[in-house]
Amino acid sequence: MKKILTACTRDCPGGCSIIATVQDGKITKLKGNPDHDITDGFLCPNTSKYLENVQYNSKRVLHPLKKVNGAWKRISWDEAFDIMVSRLRYTIKKHGTESILYYQGFGSRTALKILNRRFFNLLGGVSTIYGTVCGGIGQAGQEMDLGRRISHDHMDHLNSRVVIIWGRNPAVTDIHLWRILRKAQRNGTKLIVVDPIKTKTARYADIFVQPKPGTDPYLAIAVSKLILQKDLADKDFISRNTKNFEKYLQIIYGFSMEELSIKCDVPTETITELALTYSQNKPSSIVTGWGLHRYMAGHLTFRFLDALAAITGNIGISGGGVSQGFEEFGFFDGSYSLDNLDKSRKLPMPTIGRAILKTEDPPIKMAFITSGNPVNLSPNSNRVKKAFEGVDYVVMMDHFLNDTSDVADLFLPATTFLEEGDMLGSYGHNWISPINPVSPPEGEAKSEFEVFQTLADKMGFGEEMAGSTAEWLEKIAAPIADMGIQWEDIKKGPVNLVPEDEIPYADGEFLTESGKFEFIDEFHETSCYRKNKDLEDGYNLHLISSSPEKWIRSVVPETEMKQGVLSVEVSSKVLQKLGMHDGETAVLESPVGELEVILQESEGVRIDTVKVQMGGWMKYGKNINVLTVDVMSEAGNGTPYYETMVKIRKK
Numbered sequence: 001m002k003k004i005l006t007a008c009t010r011d012c013p014g015g016c017s018i019i020a021t022v023q024d025g026k027i028t029k030l031k032g033n034p035d036h037d038i039t040d041g042f043l044c045p046n047t048s049k050y051l052e053n054v055q056y057n058s059k060r061v062l063h064p065l066k067k068v069n070g071a072w073k074r075i076s077w078d079e080a081f082d083i084m085v086s087r088l089r090y091t092i093k094k095h096g097t098e099s100i101l102y103y104q105g106f107g108s109r110t111a112l113k114i115l116n117r118r119f120f121n122l123l124g125g126v127s128t129i130y131g132t133v134c135g136g137i138g139q140a141g142q143e144m145d146l147g148r149r150i151s152h153d154h155m156d157h158l159n160s161r162v163v164i165i166w167g168r169n170p171a172v173t174d175i176h177l178w179r180i181l182r183k184a185q186r187n188g189t190k191l192i193v194v195d196p197i198k199t200k201t202a203r204y205a206d207i208f209v210q211p212k213p214g215t216d217p218y219l220a221i222a223v224s225k226l227i228l229q230k231d232l233a234d235k236d237f238i239s240r241n242t243k244n245f246e247k248y249l250q251i252i253y254g255f256s257m258e259e260l261s262i263k264c265d266v267p268t269e270t271i272t273e274l275a276l277t278y279s280q281n282k283p284s285s286i287v288t289g290w291g292l293h294r295y296m297a298g299h300l301t302f303r304f305l306d307a308l309a310a311i312t313g314n315i316g317i318s319g320g321g322v323s324q325g326f327e328e329f330g331f332f333d334g335s336y337s338l339d340n341l342d343k344s345r346k347l348p349m350p351t352i353g354r355a356i357l358k359t360e361d362p363p364i365k366m367a368f369i370t371s372g373n374p375v376n377l378s379p380n381s382n383r384v385k386k387a388f389e390g391v392d393y394v395v396m397m398d399h400f401l402n403d404t405s406d407v408a409d410l411f412l413p414a415t416t417f418l419e420e421g422d423m424l425g426s427y428g429h430n431w432i433s434p435i436n437p438v439s440p441p442e443g444e445a446k447s448e449f450e451v452f453q454t455l456a457d458k459m460g461f462g463e464e465m466a467g468s469t470a471e472w473l474e475k476i477a478a479p480i481a482d483m484g485i486q487w488e489d490i491k492k493g494p495v496n497l498v499p500e501d502e503i504p505y506a507d508g509e510f511l512t513e514s515g516k517f518e519f520i521d522e523f524h525e526t527s528c529y530r531k532n533k534d535l536e537d538g539y540n541l542h543l544i545s546s547s548p549e550k551w552i553r554s555v556v557p558e559t560e561m562k563q564g565v566l567s568v569e570v571s572s573k574v575l576q577k578l579g580m581h582d583g584e585t586a587v588l589e590s591p592v593g594e595l596e597v598i599l600q601e602s603e604g605v606r607i608d609t610v611k612v613q614m615g616g617w618m619k620y621g622k623n624i625n626v627l628t629v630d631v632m633s634e635a636g637n638g639t640p641y642y643e644t645m646v647k648i649r650k651k
């Protein structure tokens with residue numbers, strides 16, 4: 001029996017350090033590493049089941065496959081490489097390198113993935129993607145106020161007297177953060193949850209606030225206005241550290257309390273309770289989630305939350321802050337991607353379907369997709385599917401034949417993190433963890449690193465990609481070595497690269513042009529995607545499609561995917577109005593698509609909202625993204641999934 005230290009590379013802020021047990025060549029157990037403050041010796045229910053759901057799942061593909069007359073046929077790696085090389089050569093000769101699209105998803109974000117883009121840049125600069133289907137919108141907002149998004153270490157929330165969990169559901173999506181927040185609560189910290197849905201997290205809240213979706217800017221303005229009116233603001237902080245305060249005041253005094261309360265549909269008593277609790281129990285922190293990013297003008301929510309923290313002097317102090325996410329590649333030398341050569345054309349990730357369809361000179365003729373399931377998870381899935389169907393040749397690398405494989409021509413079996421050597425940063429904290437191979441690859445699976453190295457060899461620029469994993473990781477980790485931690489040390493165990501007690505902006509030096517905290521100084525109320533038109537057309541319910549508890553995004557084991565239709569949670573009042581009942585099959589319709597669903601009565605959902613789980617597969621009729629609208633956010637090149645309005649009709 002052997003125990004090997006490694007890390008979980010799944011798309012989750014946890015970035016857990018893992019101890020894997022191997023017995024007779026088989027991995028028998030995954031356990032959380034106790035020597036990691038955040039992982040704290042335990043794993044989420046998802047990764048605890050990784051061995052049966054992914055690693056040894058009978059549906060995992062372990063050999064290259066080629067599509068022949070619509071059916072997958074097993075081929076050898078030699079044949080797979082021959083196909084890729086001849087396709088690449090032909091496509092480049094006929095249409096130029098930019099007719100090739102490289103789409104890198106979020107299924108695994110490890111250090112070596114930087115080299116995938118190196119391959120495509122060396123190839124001559126293909127089309128790649130910009131923007132994001134995940135965060136981005138919030139970063140843009142916080143950069144305007146603070147210069148850079150820097151979050152407090154999770155451990156610092158233990159120093160808060162109040163934590164507002166705003167648009168996040170850590171009880172489901174980040175149980176390691178959740179455990180820390182619950183510990184704070186047991187020590188006397190008040191937990192406030194702001195979410196249009198009464199989530200699992202909300203059920204533990206001391207105060208739960210349930211605004212109308214997408215109206216958080218108004219709620220934040222209302223709370224700030226009350227704090228200022230009651231003279232509870234931190235005047236010192238405002239005068240010493242901020243810019244644009246007068247203009248900000250003009251914005252917030254442009255609304256009456258009643259007007260704001262109506263806009264966000266939160267009673268003034270609740271706004272008062274929120275304002276008093278937050279401002280009178282300093283230090284107070286705001287922990288924001290991805291639910292806030294998924295709106296056209298989501299950056300404004302972040303700007304008004306930053307402003308709320310600034311007027312109360314909750315910035316730059318322990319237990320304060322407006323925390324969001326961390327930079328998973330922030331400590332690595334990303335220049336090895338050669339993206340800085342900027343030779344490539346970029347297509348927008350949030351509207352990838354539309355972009356592929358309209359791109360000319362040259363059009364997209366070949367696509368490579370790694371660690372992503374764009375046909376399932378990009379908005380307006382039907383359009384994305386049609387777009388990839390129109391591409392002559394699609395190569396994908398994954399573990400499973402998911403919705404994207406329906407549009408692929410060649411499938412390459414990827415190794416899992418348990419079969420690879422690599423290094424992991426996290427978007428949920430500042431720890432770096434080693435990834436060590438726990439067992440040899442199952443079947444003929446190969447790592448992305450090996451595939452792109454081999455392909456580079458065959459395309460004639462092998463020496464530019466040559467080197468062992470250790471050699472590349474050492475190069476990529478050079479910025480960490482400059483901090484005094486060598487790659488050899490990282491191999492031994494996880495390290496936190498920013499001390500827990502290092503508080504963002506404690507020195508009052510902001511990274512903005514003025515060096516001060518810059519309040520939002522202009523606010524236009526037009527930032528809603530065609531909502532008025534949607535309402536006229538009878539689409540009167542907000543569609544919130546949030547993270548599933550049992551799975552990570554679309555990584556649902558097909559062995560578990562039940563036939564049947566997607567459940568939609570609706571309020572009993574909506575059912576009454578429609579003359580429909582719990583358990584009834586209905587049609588959910590949006591301006592871009594429709595889906596047969598089963599209605600599930602839920603008191604946790606507002607009367608203007610419906611809630612579903614994302615990640616269900618299209619081929620099982622369960623993909624909610626056939627309804628979501630594909631538009632680009634106003635700032636941050638993000639994806640406003642939750643701007644989609646829907647209606648329910650009888651089947």
Ligand SMILES: Nc1nc2c(c(=O)[nH]1)N[C@H]1C(S)=C(S)[C@@H](COP(=O)(O)OP(=O)(O)OC[C@H]3O[C@@H](n4cnc5c(=O)[nH]c(N)nc54)[C@H](O)[C@@H]3O)O[C@H]1N2
Nearest residue numbers: 167168169173194197213214289290291546547551552553
């Ligand atoms: N189990 C599990 N864990 C995951 C994932 C998974 O698929 N499964 N996915 C991972 C990924 S990729 C990410 S990005 C993170 C996301 O982590 P979270 O941000 O915690 O999760 P979400 O479910 O995306 O949405 C957060 C909450 O925002 C709320 N919300 C929606 N609209 C609004 C609004 O207008 N105002 C407010 N105040 N709240 C709103 C939703 O109701 C939801 O409860 O989770 C990661 N962790």
Ligand SMILES: Nc1nc2c(c(=O)[nH]1)N[C@H]1C(S)=C(S)[C@@H](COP(=O)(O)OP(=O)(O)OC[C@H]3O[C@@H](n4cnc5c(=O)[nH]c(N)nc54)[C@H](O)[C@@H]3O)O[C@H]1N2
Nearest residue numbers: 105106107108134371372373377397398414545553554614
């Ligand atoms: N309606 C709706 N849609 C959403 C969201 C929402 O809230 N609502 N949230 C969005 C968010 S936050 C995100 S992050 C995106 C996620 O979008 P994607 O990144 O496209 O989605 P995943 O389901 O995580 O797909 C990752 C794929 O990578 C594969 N994979 C995992 N590990 C590896 C590996 O090591 N190598 C290779 N080659 N493949 C691997 C998995 O099997 C899976 O098929 O979805 C977005 N889509």
Ligand SMILES: [Mo]
Nearest residue numbers: 133134135290
């Ligand atoms: Mo995400």
